Amino acid sequence: MTSYLYDGTFAGLLTVLALVREGGEETTSIGTAPPAQAGLFAATVRVEADAEDAERLLDEIGRRMSPATAAHLYHAFLSETEGAEMLLHHYLRLGWQEGRCLDSLLSHPSVLPVHRLAHRVRFEAHRLKGFVRFREVREGFYYAPLEPDYRVLTLMAPHFADRFHDQDWVIHDVRRNRAIVHGARRKGWEEVALELTGSPVTGGREEWFQSLWRRYFDRLAIAERHNPRLQQGKVPLKYRRYLVEF
Amino acid sequence: MDLEERLGILAENAKYDVSCASSGSRREGRDGIGNAASCGICHSWTSDGRCVSLLKILLTNACIYDCSYCINRRSNDVPRAALTPEEVAELTIGFYRRNYIEGLFLSTGVVRGPDHTMELLIRAARLLRETHRFNGYIHLKLVPGADPLLVEQAGRYADRVSMNIELPTRESLKLLAPDKNRDAIVGPMRTVSGLITRSREERRVSRKAPLFAPAGQSTQLIVGATPESDLQIIRLAEGFYNRLAMKRVYYSAFIPVGDSRHLPALPGPPLLREHRLYQADWLLRYYGFAAHEVLDEARPDLDLAVDPKCGWALRHLHLFPVEVNRAAYEVLLRVPGIGVRSAKRIVRARRQQHLSFDDLAKLGVVLKRARFFLTARGKRLETLDLGESVLRALLTAPAPRPKARQLSLFDGVGGDESVSVLTGEL
Ligand code: SF4
Numbered sequence: 001m002t003s004y005l006y007d008g009t010f011a012g013l014l015t016v017l018a019l020v021r022e023g024g025e026e027t028t029s030i031g032t033a034p035p036a037q038a039g040l041f042a043a044t045v046r047v048e049a050d051a052e053d054a055e056r057l058l059d060e061i062g063r064r065m066s067p068a069t070a071a072h073l074y075h076a077f078l079s080e081t082e083g084a085e086m087l088l089h090h091y092l093r094l095g096w097q098e099g100r101c102l103d104s105l106l107s108h109p110s111v112l113p114v115h116r117l118a119h120r121v122r123f124e125a126h127r128l129k130g131f132v133r134f135r136e137v138r139e140g141f142y143y144a145p146l147e148p149d150y151r152v153l154t155l156m157a158p159h160f161a162d163r164f165h166d167q168d169w170v171i172h173d174v175r176r177n178r179a180i181v182h183g184a185r186r187k188g189w190e191e192v193a194l195e196l197t198g199s200p201v202t203g204g205r206e207e208w209f210q211s212l213w214r215r216y217f218d219r220l221a222i223a224e225r226h227n228p229r230l231q232q233g234k235v236p237l238k239y240r241r242y243l244v245e246f
Numbered sequence: 247m248d249l250e251e252r253l254g255i256l257a258e259n260a261k262y263d264v265s266c267a268s269s270g271s272r273r274e275g276r277d278g279i280g281n282a283a284s285c286g287i288c289h290s291w292t293s294d295g296r297c298v299s300l301l302k303i304l305l306t307n308a309c310i311y312d313c314s315y316c317i318n319r320r321s322n323d324v325p326r327a328a329l330t331p332e333e334v335a336e337l338t339i340g341f342y343r344r345n346y347i348e349g350l351f352l353s354t355g356v357v358r359g360p361d362h363t364m365e366l367l368i369r370a371a372r373l374l375r376e377t378h379r380f381n382g383y384i385h386l387k388l389v390p391g392a393d394p395l396l397v398e399q400a401g402r403y404a405d406r407v408s409m410n411i412e413l414p415t416r417e418s419l420k421l422l423a424p425d426k427n428r429d430a431i432v433g434p435m436r437t438v439s440g441l442i443t444r445s446r447e448e449r450r451v452s453r454k455a456p457l458f459a460p461a462g463q464s465t466q467l468i469v470g471a472t473p474e475s476d477l478q479i480i481r482l483a484e485g486f487y488n489r490l491a492m493k494r495v496y497y498s499a500f501i502p503v504g505d506s507r508h509l510p511a512l513p514g515p516p517l518l519r520e521h522r523l524y525q526a527d528w529l530l531r532y533y534g535f536a537a538h539e540v541l542d543e544a545r546p547d548l549d550l551a552v553d554p555k556c557g558w559a560l561r562h563l564h565l566f567p568v569e570v571n572r573a574a575y576e577v578l579l580r581v582p583g584i585g586v587r588s589a590k591r592i593v594r595a596r597r598q599q600h601l602s603f604d605d606l607a608k609l610g611v612v613l614k615r616a617r618f619f620l621t622a623r624g625k626r627l628e629t630l631d632l633g634e635s636v637l638r639a640l641l642t643a644p645a646p647r648p649k650a651r652q653l654s655l656f657d658g659v660g661g662d663e664s665v666s667v668l669t670g671e672l
Contacts, residue, residue: 106595107608130289130299134344142343160345163281167343209340215250216301219257221293224501224515230295234288244346245290 001042003029007049010077013085014054016047017092021057030085065095065102072103075118078151087113124148125155131235132160132171133244135210137200140184142169145199145242153180154191161189172196210244217245252327253337256304259317259324260353262498263302263387263410263466278379280342280349282405282461287348300385301341302351305329305366309355313412313423314508315471315500318355328357331370339378349383349405350374356389364392364400371403383461391430394437398458401441406461406493409434411486414479418472421508438463439490462493469523470500470516471509475546477537480526484537487530497523522548529554532586533579551642556582559619560634560641566619567626570606571596582641583615603627615641 004020004027006012013030020027029035034044061070073092076084090110095102105111134142142164146153153173157180160171165184172179172194179194240246288297304318306328312320329337338350352370356363367386374380386404388397401407409431413419416428438459445458465486469479479497486492499515526548529535533555540554541547549557559566559582568577570592578589588611595601595609603622606613613620617627618637632640 101598104594104598106591107599107605112608126287130287130345132345136344144345164279164343166277166279209344212250212253212337213341213344213346215254216257216303217290217292217298219254220261220296220298220302222261222296222501223294225294225296225517227295228293231291231293234291234295234297243290244344 001026001028003031003035003042003044005034005044005046006030006032008032009049010074011051011054012047012049013077013088014057015050016085017089018053018057019047020089021092021096027086027089030089061092061095064099066100068103069095072114072118075121075155076114078121078155079117080151081117084117087117121150121152122155124150125152128152128239129156129159131239131243132156133242134169135200135202136206137202140168142167143172143200144170145172145174147175147238147241148173149238151176151178153178156180157182157189157191170194213244247327249329249333249337252329253303255325255327256307256329257302259307260302260304260351262317262501263351263353278381279339280380280382282349282381282383289346289348299348300351300383301338301347301349303329303334303337303353305331305334305352305354305363305370306357307355308357310358311356311423311425313426315412315422315468331366331373334370335373335378335380338374338382339380342380342382347382349385351385351387353387354389360389360391361393361396364389364396368396368399368403371400375403385461388434388438390426390434392434394434397434397437398441401438401445401459402456404459406464407438407459408464408466409438410466411482412467413472414467414474414482415472418474422471435463435465435486435490435492439492442491462491464494464496465492466496466498468500469497469520470512475541476519476523476526476548477541477543477546479523480530480537480541483527484530495527497527518550519548522550522554526554529558534576535580552638553582555580556615556641560638563634563637567621568619569624570620570622571601581616581619583612583619588612 004016006016016030020030028042058070061073073088076088087110091102091114094105094108094110098105102111103115106115128146128148132144132146134144137143151173153171156171160169160180161182164182167182168184169182170179174196177193177195179192180189181192181194182189235243235246286297286299288299290298292298306326307318307324308326308328309316309318309320316322317324334350334352338347341347342349350370352367354363354367357366367389371384371386374384383406384404385406385408386400388400388407388409390409397407411431412423412426419426419428441458442462445455445460448455449457467479467482483495486495497520499517499520500509500512501515502509502512526540529540530537535558539558548554552560559580566581568581570578573581575589575593578584578592579586584592588609591609592601592606592611595605599605601609601622603613603617603625606620606622613627618641620626
C-alpha cells in the first residue's frame with residue numbers, strides 16, 4: 001500500500017506512472033498532497049519529476065498503444081479532476097495488456113472515464129478558441145483574460161500562435177494565474193506565471209472597436225426567432241464575463 | 247452618418263442571410279495575418295441561437311431592384327447606408343485581431359448595375375488579401391448578371407462564393423423578383439462550378455496554381471413565400487449537390503418584411519418547416535439518401551411531426567430491426583436516432599466486443615428513438631409489432647419537461663431537437 005506524491009506537472013505524473021508500472025505492491029493513491037486518511041501501514045513516496053523518464057514513457061506509449069493514447073492521457077491530466085491520476089494509472093495498466101486495442105475498448109470501466117475527461121477538456125479548449133476576446137492595450141499588443149474550468153491554455157496556444165503570429169499577445173488564465181505569452185515575428189510562445197493587479201488600461205481606439213462590435217452584435221438577432229435557452233446552452237453564463245458583446 | 251450607425255443598419259439588413267459556415271478552407275498563416283481553420287469556430291451566439299463566426303454585412307442596402315421578399319427593395323421606405331471597401335477592410339481586420347470573428351461575409355444591394363456592384367465587392371476582398379495580407383475567411387456574394395470575368399476574380403480572393411437562387415421555381419422568381427431571371431443566377435453557378443473543378447485539378451499538378459473558392463459555393467432559398475412543395479425544394483437541392491457540386495444549400499423561412507400583394511400572410515415564419523428541410527438536406531449530404539426516398543409525389547411535403555429519417559423508417563418497417571453487431575455502417579446511419587458519431591463509435595467498439603444495449607448506452611448512443619429499430623445480441627427492447635400508428639405516437643411523445651423551461655418553438659417535438667435547428671443534424 002503506497003501513496004505517491006508528485007509536483008503537479010505532467011512530467012511529474014508520468015514519472016510516477018513509469019515507476020508504478022513495474023512495482024509489485026498495489027498503488028493506493030497518486031496526488032499532489034498526502035491523502036487525508038492514509039492507512040496505518042501505508043507508505044508515502046515523494047517522486048521527483050524526471051524529464052527523461054517522462055519522455056521515455058510517452059514514447060513507449062506512442063509506440064505500444066498509439067499517439068492518441070498519449071494525447072488522451074495529457075488531456076485528461078489537464079482536467080485537474082480529483083482522482084484523475086488513479087484513473088490514468090488504471091487506463092495505462094490496461095494499455096500495457098491491450099496495446100493498440102486500448103482506445104477501441106470504448107465502454108471499458110478503465111477507458112471510458114479517461115476518454116470522458118479528455119473529451120471535456122478538448123471541448124472546452126475548442127469552445128474557448130471562439131470566446132477569447134483580445135483588447136489592444138498598447139499599439140500592437142493584445143491581452144485576453146479567461147477563466148476556464150480546465151487547464152486548457154497550452155491546448156489553445158498553437159491555434160493562436162498560427163493565426164496571430166505577427167501580433168504580440170497574452171492569453172491569461174485569471175483563475176490559475178497562468179498565461180500564454182506570445183512574441184511577434186516567430187519568437188514563439190511560452191506558458192508563464194502571471195498575476196495582475198488591476199485591469200489593463202485601454203485606449204480610445206480599443207473602446208471604439210468594442211462599441212462597434214457591440215452595435216453589430218445587438219443588431220444581429222432576429223426577433224421572430226428569439227430563443228435565449230439555445231443561446232445559453234451555447235454561451236454559458238460562466239464565460240460571459242469577458243465577452244465584449246454580453 | 248457615423249460609422250457605428252451605418253454598421254448597425256448594414257448588419258441589420260444582412261442578417262437574413264443564414265449562411266454562417268466558415269469551415270472547409272485551409273489557409274495557413276504564413277505571412278500576413280490570420281488563417282482559416284478547417285473546422286469552424288463559433289465566436290458567439292445571438293439571442294436567437296445562431297452562431298456568429300463572420301462579420302456579415304452589406305456594402306450597401308441601397309438597391310435598384312425591387313424583390314418583394316427583400317427588406318432592401320427599391321420601393322421599401324427604409325434608411326439607406328453604405329460603407330466603402332476601405333471601411334469594410336478596416337472593420338474586418340480590427341474585429342479579426344480581437345478574435346471576434348473568423349472572417350468576412352460580404353453581400354450587397356445592387357448599385358448602378360451588376361458589374362459595378364461586383365467590382366466594389368472584389369475591391370474590398372482584394373484590399374484585405376493584398377494590402378492587409380489577410381489570410382482569414384472571406385465569403386463574397388455574387389451579383390446576378392455580373393460579367394463572368396468578375397465572377398472569376400471574386401473566386402480568386404474569396405474562400406467561398408454564393409449566389410442565391412432565392413425561390414425554388416422560375417415562375418416564383420418572375421413573380422417576386424421581376425428584375426432577376428433564373429438564367430442570370432444559374433449561369434454563374436455553372437461558371438463557378440467549372441472554375442472550382444479546374445482549380446482543384448491544376449493544384450493537384452502544382453501547389454502554386456492559384457486557389458479558386460477553396461471552400462466551394464453555396465446558395466440560399468426562401469421557404470414559404472411561394473407555394474412550392476418540399477419535394478420540389480429537395481429535388482432542386484439534390485440537383486445542386488449532384489450536378490453543381492454545391493457545398494451547401496441554405497433554407498430561410500420567409501419572414502414578412504413589408505407587405506406586397508404577391509406575398510402570403512403568414513402567422514409567423516415557417517420555422518419548423520425550415521428545420522425539417524435542413525434535416526432532409528442532411529440526409530442527402532451525409533446519410534446517402536436520395537430525394538425520392540425522402541419524399542415522393544404521393545407525399546410531397548415533409549411530416550412536421552417526425553423528423554424525415556424517422557418518417558422514412560416508419561414507411562419501411564419491414565427493414566427493421568437491424569442487429570447492431572452486424573449491420574453495415576450505411577445501414578446503421580439509417581436508424582432513427584443514430585447519427586454519424588454514434589454509428590462510427592459502434593463500428594469501432596464492436597471490433598473488440600459483442601455489444602449489448604448497456605454497452606450502447608455507455609458509448610453515448612441515445613436510444614430514445616433507436617431502441618425501436620435495433621436488436622443487440624439478438625435481443626430487443628421494444629417490439630415493432632406495434633404497427634406504424636402506435637409507433638409514430640410513441641416517437642412523437644413530448645420529452646418530459648424541466649420545470650422552469652422557456653416556451654420554445656419546438657415544444658412538443660422533443661427538447662433535444664433545438665440543437666439541430668440550424669444544421670439539421672440528425
Ligand atoms: S437584388 Fe438583392 S438586395 Fe436588391 S432587392 Fe433583390 S434581393 Fe434585395
